[in-house]
Every structure is written in C-alpha cells, then in structure tokens.
Amino acid sequence: MTNDLYEVKTGLAEMLKGGVIMDVTTPKQAEIAEKAGAVAVMALERIPADIRRDGGIARASDPKMIKEIQAAVSIPVMAKCRIGHFAEAQILEALEIDYIDESEVLTPADEANHIWKHDFKTPFVCGATNLAEALRRIGEGAALIRTKGEPGTGNIVEAVRHMRTINMEMAHLSKLRADELMAAAKNMGAPFHLVDQVAKTGKLPVPNFSAGGIATPADASLMMQLGAETIFVGSGIFKSEESSLMAKAIVQAATFYDKPDKLAEISEGLGKAMKGLDMSEITPDERMQDRGW
C-alpha cells in the first residue's frame, strides 16, 4: 500500500461533486440532511447565523456531539477547527472526521499562520476570497477550496464576488507569458509552482466548491453556473421555514443547475427562505470573510 495522500485527499472531494454539503448541529438534523440527499454533513455546535447572533468565542465542536452525528449517518462527516488551531485539527483527526474545515466561521486562533495541512492524513478544505489566498492554502496542503462568501447571512453577494474574482484572476494568469509569471507570483504573494500550474491549466489544482450565503435553489444554480462544483449550505437550510423541503430542493438544484425549467419546478412552494442580512447591517469587525489571509 503506497501513501499517495494528495490524490486520496482530493479523491474524496471528487466524489462530492454535484452535491450539497449541509451544516448540522444535531444527529436529528444530520438524518434530515442525509434523507434529503446531502453528500456530506458539516457537524458544528451552532450554525453560522447563530454564531453571528450570539457573539463570544466560537471553537471546534464537542467530540461527543461529533461522534453522535458520525453514528447517525453513513455519508462523510466534516467538522470545523479554528484558523491556525492545529491542536483542534489533531483532535478532529483522532475522531476520524472525513474532512476538516479550517474555517473563518470560528474565531481565529492564529492571526499570522494557518495550519500546515500537509502534516495531516485527513484532508482539509479552506475558504478563499481570491486566487492568491486559494493558492496559499493549497500550498499549505488544502485539498479542496471553497469561496468564503459571508457566512450566516443568507446573502449570496460575497460568494459571487469571491467566485468571480477567482475566475477572473485565473483567466488573467492564463494569458501571461512565462517570463511574467514570477512577477505575478510575487505580486500575489502565492507559491510560484502553483501560479505556474494555474497559468498552464486555467483551473485550480484542487476542486473548487462554494460556501457562504447560499439560501435557495437559485443561489445554488447561480454558484454552479459560475463554476462551483459543489455547494456548502450553512444556515440556509435549518434557518428556513421548511428545512426538509429546502434541503431536498437545493440537492436537486445542484444536479439540474443548468436547466431553468426544472429549477422553476424545484423552487415552487418551499416556504420562506432564511431572512438574511444585508452587508450594510454587518460592521467591518463582524465580517467573517476577513478572518485569515
């Protein structure tokens, strides 16, 4: 048995493509998510909207709760650790979590350094707001990138901004001459070998998912049409009026994201989506997307 870890780490992300990963806080919610067709669940103590409301320090979840969720479902279970908090990540690995999210939703533990993710056998997903940030995380060993968006808002505007930014920056790199790439890497503050790879292939070296503000089937379709390969839904499901209906509908939308007729059917009669927040209602120090670099 060889240990070609990277392909094994990105391999699981490949299996999640075209699917929906749902935030859950109890085994009951995990079962609802699995029954609705989620490809994975993210186990956390409070969904981002509640973390935002409650304030205080948000940390990795209680192992007891994580284990109960692992026991409740057969799909992969992910969990979040604080940015830079490699001890929380080690605990999540000991719990055999399937994917660790080094997440801006929790209060950062280190403002200078992210986790050196190559040290772990468990794959990591990290958020990014632009290409340079994505490549720094991949350089540290992330096997999956997602847009940060603005978690817990039910507002898609930031996820759109981040996805479009990453796409535009990749398109720009692919137009550069070889002798311009080192300067590009310097200006971006991103590892040269990854800048070079994106310039050659026109895409990220790992799968690219979307998170942060997705609240309806149309939001899921929008992000997938912009290039997301899978959707994370945080507060959008369990803050909606009819969680189970909304969950099912977003799962269908991730498959039929390019079929407007089908999306019209899927979107019908789902009850109220989560209320959501306009970006102007959030003060600069409440912006989760600015955590990490």
Add this chain to the structure above:
Amino acid sequence: MEPRPEYDDLTIGVVALQGSFAKHAYSMGRLGIKSRAVREPGDLKLIDALILPGGESTTMTLLLEQEGMWEPMNEALETLPVFGTCAGAILLGQQIDDERVRCFNKIEYTAERNAYGRQIESFSTSLIMPSLLDHDFHAIFIRAPKFRDISPKVLQLAVFGADPVLLRQGKVLVASFHPELTEDSGIHKYFVDEIVLKSR
C-alpha cells in the same frame, strides 16, 4: 492509445446526477470515445452502454427515484452493458441491508459500504490484472466498499489482499476503486473493447 474506428459511432452514457461523472467522461474522451450525461429517462435511449460513477450511493438513490429514473434504468440495464465504480458498484449489486440505498441486483454480490472505514483509511495501491492489462494499475480507494457473498458466476479480475476489487458478470463490470481518477484509461478500454463492442 490509437482510437479504433469501431469507437466512432459509440456513445457511452454516464449517470450525471452526482459524483465523479465528469472524470468518467474524461477517461472515455481520452480513448476517443464520445460520452453523454444521463440525467433524465430519455437519455437512456441515446446510448450504447452506461457508467454509474463514484459518489454517494444514498444521494444517487434519492435522485434516481425523484427523477423517475430508477425504473427506466432498471429496465435498460437488462440489455445495456454497464460499468460501476464504488457507489456505482454498490447500486449494481444485490440489495443491501440499508433502506437508504436501492440496488439494481444486476450482479451477484452484496456490497458492504465504507468497509475499509472512514476517509482516514482511504489509500492508493498498485494492482495487477493480467487478464486485462500488461501493466500494473494504480488504484485509488476512497471510503471503498467490499464485495461480500460473491456468486461463483462472477469473474474476479483483480484482488487487493484477500478482497476481490474488480469483478465482471456478463455485461456488468464493477470496481470498488476509482479508475476514473487516474490518467490510465486501461479499465475503461477493457469495458468498451471486451464488453460493449462484443455485445453489439
């Protein structure tokens, strides 16, 4: 690999509800073979063979049933050659003892889901499959199933340790690993040359 003229009028359907469907299409494309995403019952009429990709068998079951695909596909699989990987292999076997997953009973084994454990137990390894390939195959196992209660009618084309991992019964080919994740289209070529073309 040189494209064969017999490939020109072939279309391989890839069930594209969720999972590694794009990778399977890419593996076929590398052989010069057309593929078509299968998401609705009508798509089944336009293909010469079917691939059930890796992904989550629970999600695929739900989407197949919701989209009215399960029955037409079950019927189509009476005649269509089919290749299933990982979750696809679980769905093609005998019904498992798990109400979240509905199986097609097209090949005689019962799959055990996530039999190696969680993601931390996922791995890659080198397999020999002398009846198919003149080289070793780099196989990636992701939360892979194991095949239990395999009928003697099922051909075992590759094993990993004590576990058969590539099986064939008639027009049904299954792998518990992910040939679609590697740059080697050897197993896809075997499926087309030895199963799809020979059953036309």
